[in-house]
Amino acid sequence: MAKVEACRNYGAETEMVGVDFEDALNAARAHVEETGGTFIHPYEDQLVVAGQGTIGLEIHEQNPDLEAVIVPVGGGGLIAGIALVLKTLNPKIRIIGVQAEALSSMKAALEKSKPIRLPRAATIADGIAVRTVGATPLELIKRYVDEIVTVNEGEIAKAVLLLLEIEKTVAEGAAAAPLAALVNDKVAVKNMDVGLIVSGGNIDMNLISRIIEKGLIQDSRLTRFSVVLPDRPGTLARLSQRIGELGANILHIAHSRGFGQMAIGETEVELILETTGPEHIQRIHRALTGEKFKIKDET
């Protein structure tokens, strides 16, 4: 939706067709045949690749001593242009491509030495979710790119969060893939001067919201557990009050009576709390256990 909205705001007519890039590509070709328009392929086009090469010129201008550059790879146009320029200007520079593990079409193409059509797959790096790479960029990549590595969905999500928290930058999944490769040691660039291409920021805000939530859970800043308590008036109030005193914010509370393996006269409450981290969670657990609340089902 972020990309569609952005296109519309620039005055473009947009039409949603099919479920992935390939469906949209076919629809665009049909539209061009019908209307006699000009078709611009996003990566199977020498001029587009040349245009993307200007990023290489800028990088070289800003930092001629860079030793490695990590680039997101979908159809291959972006890395082909950048690699062509940078290797020509400095043959010793390392150019590394990154793909989503779920759809590593460039790795497959390099193995067979030609574009291979992969089965449909979903990834949060939708900007590089391409099933068949371009033949034009593939030839350049064979010649100028040193290595293609892959990153998984969790690694991409964590990199999006890192860019938000540390760089204060909104990056889409594809754009965060190079950082994901770097921080997860997928690339051998220790002690080297490395450049990362953060290729775009068109990410749906609700996806960011979910990535943040997942990140907070991983960092133990959100926690979920259940508490078994006596089914008597006032007990729930006492539990909520105690949690408040312990400095945690209750985001969700659900009371389930009768289900689960509780004794008669007991009831179970599921809580989702906002905390400051693992120590805070332990402190809460200790305090509640000390007051005869039974804790179960931690996550």
Place this chain on the structure above:
Amino acid sequence: MAKVEACRNYGAETEMVGVDFEDALNAARAHVEETGGTFIHPYEDQLVVAGQGTIGLEIHEQNPDLEAVIVPVGGGGLIAGIALVLKTLNPKIRIIGVQAEALSSMKAALEKSKPIRLPRAATIADGIAVRTVGATPLELIKRYVDEIVTVNEGEIAKAVLLLLEIEKTVAEGAAAAPLAALVNDKVAVKNMDVGLIVSGGNIDMNLISRIIEKGLIQDSRLTRFSVVLPDRPGTLARLSQRIGELGANILHIAHSRGFGQMAIGETEVELILETTGPEHIQRIHRALTGEKFKIKDET
């Protein structure tokens, strides 16, 4: 938490004291007396104000023709330094300060011509949540600042979201306040070349997540409504399937039987859906109504 974490990552010892800036300030003074350390006040300090004035030098260097600058105002140091520099270099430039409506201590100080202590108040612009402004900056502000305006919490939240979506920048509440003032016509700068000071990005990720959620609700990208349906096996499955076919994502579903004003044999389901906007929601409502589902409680 974002600021505390950032300080710790720079190697600082941090201690959490009290509930607001004033409590922390008093604790810091006590600590300095005890240890003989050097106290650096964040805004009641000529050297700090002078340092912040270098932002004015950078602005002038980058754009000497700027006609107005909008600056977040807490204690007043930042705007005092910037205003002093810019007005000296270009007396015609307009300098406008922005405060959170909830805590407009600079407006109060200007009215009484001296720092006034306001009652405690909460705002998402915690970076400018200062109850008593500085006497040093106040004198400079009287002389060099044209106007102080205020923005409310909703306006600040929406500006944080705008900066994320359009500028791809993570800004804290205080830093988004100038944009909030601009887009909500709080400042008379039509057709002028305006600069906004985005003063920091230390915002808690969970706050961002909530701001996004609120923004999505405002933009009708999240919707909540209830559906009354016959209490028979298979009806809920039919409802969920139909919603899926209509392209909406179910984020939450809750089934309440017996409560509410339903006839016997009817049951009520509360839904939270992710949609593409108001038209999509209308399409879903029409389709469901057309299939004998009764819709109520829209939000």
